[in-house]
Amino acid sequence: MAKIKSFVYSLFFLSIITFFAISCGGVKDMEEKASNIQYKVNPNPLELHKGKVTINVTVEIPGGYMNPDAIIEAQLIMTGLNEFKYKFEKVIVQGENIQDDYDVISFENGGSINFSEKIDYNDDMKVSELYAIIDIIYKGKTLALPPKKLADGVVITSEFINAGSMYDYSTFAKEEGFESSSNKAMKKARLKNKQLMAKTINAKVKVQKxxxxxxxxxxxxxxxxxxxxxxxxxxxxxxxxxxxxxxxxxxxxxxxxxxxxxxxxxxxxxxxxxxxxxxxxxxxxxxxxxxxxxxxxxxxxxxxxxxxxxxxxxxxxxxxxxxxxxxxxxxxxxxxxxxxxxxxxxxxxxxxxxxxxxxxxxxxxxxxxxxxxxxxxxxxxxxGISDERISELSISNPNNLSKKQLIYAATLTSNLSEKKKIYKVCIEIYSDAWQSYNNLGNIYLLEDDLNKAEEMYNKAREKNSNEPIIANNLGVVALMKNNFEMAEKEFKNASGSGENSNYNLGLINLKKGNYAAASRYFGTTPSFNAALSKLLIGNPNTALTILNKLDGKNVGIFYYLKAILAVRTKDTDSMFKNDKDPLLGKYAKNDIEFGKFFEDDTFKTIVK
CATH class of the missing domain: 3.30.1330.60 (OmpA-like domain)
Structure with a gap:
């Protein structure tokens, strides 16, 4: 922060020297009454949504302040880590006696200067400061008022959607019996690349026992x-x-x-x-x-x-x-x-x-x-034939099993290699088995072979062009390729295929900043991102209720969100209890969500 402040204030002292000769002139009152200027920032702290930070600042000039012969040049400057600097376009207003085309601020009634801009977010903005720079121009000379600090940092909680999708996917994979070392490696790579992980759907068959x-x-x-x-x-x-x-x-x-x-x-x-x-x-x-x-x-x-x-x-x-x-x-x-x-x-x-x-x-x-x-x-x-006999025949004599029995046989083992083998045999015997192509694609996706997964899904679609399950899974591929438009289209085509496609539409809307719609799509099924959507629409208590229904054991991001919810609900004890993960502790050190605790000794101990 020292370098940030040094840059801003160097501008101020340079302008003081320039204006020294006229400091006792007609704008002396403007300098002395500068504290009467009001600054409103919405939101404060700044927030990240849809990859952008929206800055809305209103500078309110009170009545009895604006010298009729003066001009005010106002500018916002954001500074951040790694010498990040963003200068907003200047806004210029003039007194009533100035013959120019700028907006006029009257001496009697005052007026306002407004800034509204959306800027692309980068990680250097997480630890940042927003300043207002006000220059008063009077008779060709410039007086710089002291820089006014308006906001600290950017709240980036909405970006937890990426880590949240990995947490939700991990829960989903365990329930489906898909958790594996390759699966974990895939999730780590997707998280690093900020890719969303949606939920696939396995085609299931009923074998009449x-x-x-x-x-x-x-x-x-x-x-x-x-x-x-x-x-x-x-x-x-x-x-x-x-x-x-x-x-x-x-x-x-x-x-x-x-x-x-x-x-x-x-x-x-x-x-x-x-x-x-x-x-x-x-x-x-x-x-x-x-x-x-x-x-x-x-x-x-x-x-x-x-x-x-x-x-x-x-x-x-x-x-x-x-x-x-x-x-x-x-x-x-x-x-x-x-x-x-x-x-x-x-x-x-x-x-x-x-x-x-x-x-x-x-x-x-x-x-x-x-x-x-x-x-x-x-x-x-x-x-009917027993599960044990179906498993045995799927290996020894798969030709003696029906198509449905072979597809069912793959569900009787948790070994992904064995599943793949059974699905491939099923395809050899029953070329129209779209379910096997679909489920084989899901396994390739778990093994991070995105192209092979897409190939299998497309072959499944050739066999059954209107199946919503296949549409959902092709949407997952599109999302992992960051093709949000195609992903949303496929997820909508998958309407009616179950809660997984609804969850995936929730992801899309969460990423787009449509938090209320996302919350509706997530529905009543507990998930990390369902809780996140509730937080982002202003329901931290509901978000906490959802999280408490999940098993977040040994999952740092789970406890980190609970710590944020504790801050939002003013439950300090719970905040300290949940924000103890060493890695996330370092992350919290610069997270403005915890800004009010930056000088707290207990907090410093956690994040040191």
């Missing part, structure tokens, strides 16, 4: 009877059901899980009669099925699987309506219209009783016999 199927058949009864007729037993669906039962255990890992008997009656009988019929028809069905199980010598296997449905009314109004609708009755539309008028099941049942009485003959011919029935339903499950 258990296949469920049903074998069923209907038995129809005569009116008010429950005996199963021989003619019913000769029907094709009954014969198929018998065959299914006899061969259930011919296939390994196949078993019965339930036997359902669902009996019903037509509505014209009384409630008691119908209840007895339902029970008797269910019992007749159980006896019939038991005989088949016995002849197949599997009767000991099915005890406890029967699920007889007897707790229902003897017939169903919905079934009655369904069969009526399919019939060719001349008045069916009128009947359906009447039934549609009611919602109460009891009322509907009474109306059906009336309808059955009125249309007895037609209904007996076309509808009622279909309600006098039992449904036999056998639920069968076939166990």
């Amino acid at each position: 258990t296949v469920s199927e049903k074998a069923s058949a209907y038995i129809y009864y005569e009116k008010n009877k429950y005996k199963i007729r021989n003619s019913e037993l000769e029907k094709e669906d009954i014969k198929n059901l018998e065959e299914k039962i006899r061969t259930i255990y011919d296939i390994e890992n196949r078993k019965i899980v339930s036997i359902n008997i669902n009996s019903s009656t037509s509505p014209e009988g009384g409630e008691r009669l119908n209840e007895d019929l339902v029970n008797n028809r269910g019992n007749a069905g159980k006896k019939f099925l038991s005989e088949i199980f016995k002849s197949a010598e599997i009767d000991d296997e099915i005890d406890g699987f029967y699920n007889e449905i007897k707790d229902r009314k003897g017939w169903s109004d919905t079934e009655f309506v369904a069969f009526l609708r399919k019939s060719e009755m001349s008045d069916k539309d009128a009947i359906l219209g009447v039934l549609k008028m009611y919602n109460d099941p009891e009322v509907i049942n009474k109306e059906i009783d009336n309808i059955v009485h009125i249309y007895k003959d037609e209904l007996e011919e076309m509808v009622l016999p279909k309600l006098r029935r039992s449904l036999y339903e056998i639920v069968i499950e076939t166990g």
